[in-house]
Each structure stands twice: as C-alpha cells, then as structure tokens.
Amino acid sequence: MNSKKNYQNYRKILVVFTLLLGITLSAQQTTGDVTKQSDINPGTTTTAGAVRVVDNKGTIKYLQSQNGITMLSNTTDNVTTTTWQLGGVLTDSTFIDIDGKLFGLNGLELIDNTTENASVDATTESDAGTGTGYTILVRDEATGATKKLLATDLIQSGQEAFTATASQTTYALTGSPVLPVFSQVWVYRNGAKLIANLDYTIAASTVTLVPNTTVPNDWSVYAGDVIEVQYVK
Template sequence: MKNNTIKKTGLKTIFALSLALAGFNAQAQSQTADITKQGSTQLGQVGNGTAGSQGSVRVIDNKGTIKFLQVKNGITQITNSAPDGGITTTWQLGGTLTDDTYIDATNKVFALDGIKLVPNTLLPSTNAADGSKHGTAAVPATTSGYTFLVRDEATGETLKMAPSQLVISGGDTPPVNNPGDPITITDPTLPTKITKVWVYRNGAKLLGDVDYTLAAGTLTINGSNLNEPNDYTLLPNDKIEVQWVN
C-alpha cells in the first residue's frame, strides 16, 4: 500500500509538472545559452547540499523530453534540450506596481541599452501633466512632447520634469519713484547666486555685490553709489531692467 501511494504521488507530481511546463509555450520567453545548469537538488538538502545554495530538479515535459527546472535570483528557469545550457527564462515586464519598489545598484551598473535618441520632430512638452499615461486613450490624452526623468534624492523616487522646469528664468522692469530710492524685488524664482542675476540701468549693466545684492530670494538695487568711478544716483526717468536664470 505504501509503495502504491508513493507511485501514485509520483505520477500526480509528474502530471502536474507536465501541465505547468505545457503552459510555458504561451508565455513571452527569451532564450540564451550562457546560463549553466545548477547541480541536482537532493532530498533533505538545500540546493547542492550547501545551506543557502540553489539547485535544479529533473522533470519531464508533456512531450516526454527530460528537462531541468531551477530557480535563479527568484526567477524560474527551465532548460531546453541542452542540459548544460540553453536556459529558457519566462519573465514578462509590465503591469502595475502594488508596493514601493527599489533596485539597489550599489557597486553595480544599472543601464538600459538600445534607447532611441529623441527625434528632431519631437518637441519639448508644454502640457505635461501629473500622472499622465501614454496613448490616445490616456487621461489626459492631450499631453505631448518629451520630458526628463529625475530622481528625488530624499526619497529616491523617480519623477518627470518638464523642459520648462529645467531652466527657470524671470525678469522685471521696476520703476524709480524718487531720486536715490533703492529698489527691492522679491520673487521665488530668484536664484541663490548673484552671478545668475543681471541688472541694467538705461542699458548699462550694474555691478553685482556693488550696485545690487541678493539674499534669501530678495534682490536689492542700491538707490545710489557714491564711490568713484562707479558713482550714480537712480532717477525717476531711469529704465531699470532685471533678468535672472535659475
């Protein structure tokens, strides 16, 4: 009775594996011959007999062909007719993430080969939307052009950036109300470095950190400079132009 039970169990196992292997033909597969078959797994042992290692199991597919089933890095692999190589790995990328997903590339190269260049006919996106998806059926469906992928250093999250966000510029033409009055401009897009701010008076450029200063998002243009040869006094008819890039 015991032997019959073992035989029945073995037949059921082979039958179940045969059905499972038959389904591999319907999956998206990639084939390569540079993955070596692992050593056989024995009963009572882990992998090749060493704790933590991985091994292979000999199985028979629905055509009667002997193959070897193994797991490598969490991916199920099954050999083809060449036992020492020719691994057929079933793995399909795509779908929806159900959890936060991180890939640790420490001391490794994480790269994508075969990426196409942006064609000259594809212009920067002017209507990029948060959470938009590709395709005509996407919501919103009117987004177009290209964006950049960037990384949030605090969370590691991958985000997209519109080309208009890469370089932020601004400007102002403040009036001079009274002779010698200083001018103050506060704008959140002002840069933190004064070398990225240009101030002109009647077409002549003023000197940064001499005629104007920048601190904490506020630009201050001195109403006058009494130091020769850079002495001047702002007058009501002066044309002041301020430009910056961030």
C-alpha cells in the first residue's frame, strides 16, 4: 500500500514541477531506452539512481533521475520517502523550449556599478511586472552566484557641450552620470582634444579643466569657449 501511495505521490510531484516551470525541458536523448540505474539506498543522496515502485496492478516499475536532478532518500516513521529536487550535474546537453511563454528569474541581486561588487538594497530591486528598462545577467566569480546589472551601467554613453565663462574650470554633467575611467572620457575645447588627466580630471559626474601656464603649452579658458564632454561605458 505504501508503494502505491508513493508512486501516486511521485506522479503528483512531476505534474506540479512541470506546471511550476511552465516550460518544456528537452535533453538530447528523446527516443529509445534509458539504462536502468542502480537502486538508491535509503538515507543517501544521489544524482543518479532508481526507485522501485509497484502500481495498482502489481507491476514493478522504476523511477530514476539524472541530468541535473538530485534525489534524497530518507527513512522517517518507517516510511521510505524519496524527494526530487533541482541541483546537480548535467549529463546531457539540455535545451529549454519556452514555446512563446515568459521565462524569468526573480529575486536576483542588482549590482551597483559605481562600487565594485556591491549590491543595491533589496527595496530598490524589482521582480516581474514591477520594474522598467533592462538588466543583464552576470556571474559573480567570487561566489558563483548569478546576479543582474542595469544595462545602462554597462553600455551607457553621453555627450554634453558647455559654453564657458571666463576662467571657468568645472563642468557638471546633467543628470549626474558617473563617468568611467579616463580612457572612456573625451573632452574638447573649441574642437581641440584635451589630454586626459593632464588638461582635465574627472570625479563622479564632474569634469575639471587644468589650464597650463607653461610656455609654449600654455592655455586658458575664455568666455564663449565651447567645452564638449563625450563618454562611453
């Protein structure tokens, strides 16, 4: 009787698992027979093993797992229970056919690109249907965790021009974008490119010009000069 009940429970688990995913899993082997694996022993964990069950007609059958599904078999109150769960090693190439359905991952940490490897407070994150724009999945090599990064933090670019006043040296960009490193920021004075980290410095969203008083490379900022800033991440 317990075997029959366990078999029915296994079927329910598989049905619920499929409904929760809402997707079709397809491994490379889709036809032919699969070799029966060794029986799983109670009290053990395995990524490949078979569980023997008996259906309501007395037919002996086997349920087994592989390709990224782990089984935990335990004995509680004299009833053997085997649990299937995600987490393991893929043994076959596997494809996910979403067939026009939505597929997403909620609860991923959002990386703050202004501070290396820092995460944004959970209250600023968003799940399906509550956010805007796009994020890109990234992997934290230190922990192996999959996280997300705002697309604008990775591919953001901009350009802004200022009309200088006499001796004006600081120029704050509209919207306060965080400027990247010098090699990705270009500053021009009346169309002539200035030398990075010599003729200008950058900090956060502000460009500061550093006029030179040494002949013959001396220069100053005059009223009406056009200062153009370009950057790309």
